[in-house]
Amino acid sequence: MGPAVSRPRIRFLSTGGTLGMLPGSPGPLAPSSVAANVLAYVQGIERELDVSVESLWNLDSSDLSPAHWDALAQAVAARMDGVEGIVVVHGTDTMAWTASALSLALRGLAKPVVFTGAQRPIASVRTDAPENVVNAALCAAMDIPEVSLYFGRYLFRGNRSTKTSIQSYEAFESPDCPPLVEMGVEVRPIKTPLRPAGPLRLELGFDSRVAIVPVVPGAGPAMLEAAVERGMRGVVVQGFGAGNVPQEGWPGALAAAVGAGVAVVVHSHCHRGKVDLRAYVGGRAALAAGVMSSGTMTLECATVKLMHGLARAQGEELRAYYTGDVAGEGA
Numbered sequence: 001m002g003p004a005v006s007r008p009r010i011r012f013l014s015t016g017g018t019l020g021m022l023p024g025s026p027g028p029l030a031p032s033s034v035a036a037n038v039l040a041y042v043q044g045i046e047r048e049l050d051v052s053v054e055s056l057w058n059l060d061s062s063d064l065s066p067a068h069w070d071a072l073a074q075a076v077a078a079r080m081d082g083v084e085g086i087v088v089v090h091g092t093d094t095m096a097w098t099a100s101a102l103s104l105a106l107r108g109l110a111k112p113v114v115f116t117g118a119q120r121p122i123a124s125v126r127t128d129a130p131e132n133v134v135n136a137a138l139c140a141a142m143d144i145p146e147v148s149l150y151f152g153r154y155l156f157r158g159n160r161s162t163k164t165s166i167q168s169y170e171a172f173e174s175p176d177c178p179p180l181v182e183m184g185v186e187v188r189p190i191k192t193p194l195r196p197a198g199p200l201r202l203e204l205g206f207d208s209r210v211a212i213v214p215v216v217p218g219a220g221p222a223m224l225e226a227a228v229e230r231g232m233r234g235v236v237v238q239g240f241g242a243g244n245v246p247q248e249g250w251p252g253a254l255a256a257a258v259g260a261g262v263a264v265v266v267h268s269h270c271h272r273g274k275v276d277l278r279a280y281v282g283g284r285a286a287l288a289a290g291v292m293s294s295g296t297m298t299l300e301c302a303t304v305k306l307m308h309g310l311a312r313a314q315g316e317e318l319r320a321y322y323t324g325d326v327a328g329e330g331a
């Protein structure tokens with residue numbers, strides 16, 4: 001008999017989502033006891049990995065809030081010793097939001113934290129869940145010390161990922177950021193992972209008083225003004241293309257919002273490319289009003305980072321935080 005080969009220890013933290021749901025009869029998909037037993041549905045994983053599961057919550061991810069982000073970050077940090085990596089099982093709807101939040105809250109990560117989920121329940125005959133679970137666990141055993149997201153063949157940087165399809169098994173993409181790894185016939189590393197400097201430290205806290213306001217042709221800035229009136233401390237404005245806003249009404253409303261102490265970020269309706277507020281007069285007017293640019297961040301990360309920044313800084317300090325790089329998020 002040869003020497004015992006030690007298998008990487010991977011801890012699953014289950015938070016809910018479709019993966020562990022069952023259909024009611026009659027009724028919608030709803031959280032079920034399957035969530036706490038996901039490993040019963042994947043064959044042979046224990047031959048390569050020493051896996052264990054813990055259920056933190058069993059919720060549709062639409063019901064998660066920043067308080068859950070903080071609690072999850074704390075749970076991950078508390079379980080880092082004694083494992084090689086962590087897999088977070090999470091609903092797909094807000095997975096990119098939570099992954100963005102954890103990438104900002106968990107600093108100096110030395111081990112992988114991999115989010116995954118599924119489009120169909122793991123207890124269904126035809127499901128994408130086992131493949132996602134197995135590959136996420138294998139990715140969690142790799143030397144990729146960042147918050148990532150495994151779905152439909154690829155491991156993505158968590159804070160660069162976005163859910164782009166309601167039905168496809170390839171539900172996520174990371175626009176403007178190549179995947180970290182492709183799990184095809186071969187395991188193909190694509191992008192060099194982050195190498196955060198340790199030790200692990202928690203930066204908890206997100207301010208929920210943030211709104212997303214899309215610019216609509218001809219509609220004017222009434223929704224922005226309403227957000228300011230209703231006490232929002234930050235607003236992400238989705239402009240057109242490179243980050244343009246109409247010249248009628250918007251520059252004045254943006255300046256008024258900034259003057260009232262609201263942190264305003266200009267993002268884009270587009271999903272790819274970098275916001276460039278100098279490219280057109282509409283963007284320059286926004287810039288002159290004192291807004292910040294979202295760079296190449298996803299809408300999810302641009303918003304979560306604003307929430308995180310507002311909980312710890314204001315004015316120039318907030319601007320420096322928001323426009324600086326924290327975890328490869330594309331600021």
Ligand code: ASP
Pocket residue numbers: 016017018019059060061062090091092093094117118119
């Ligand atoms: N509504 C589900 C959730 O986000 C969707 C899913 O998991 O795919 O929890």
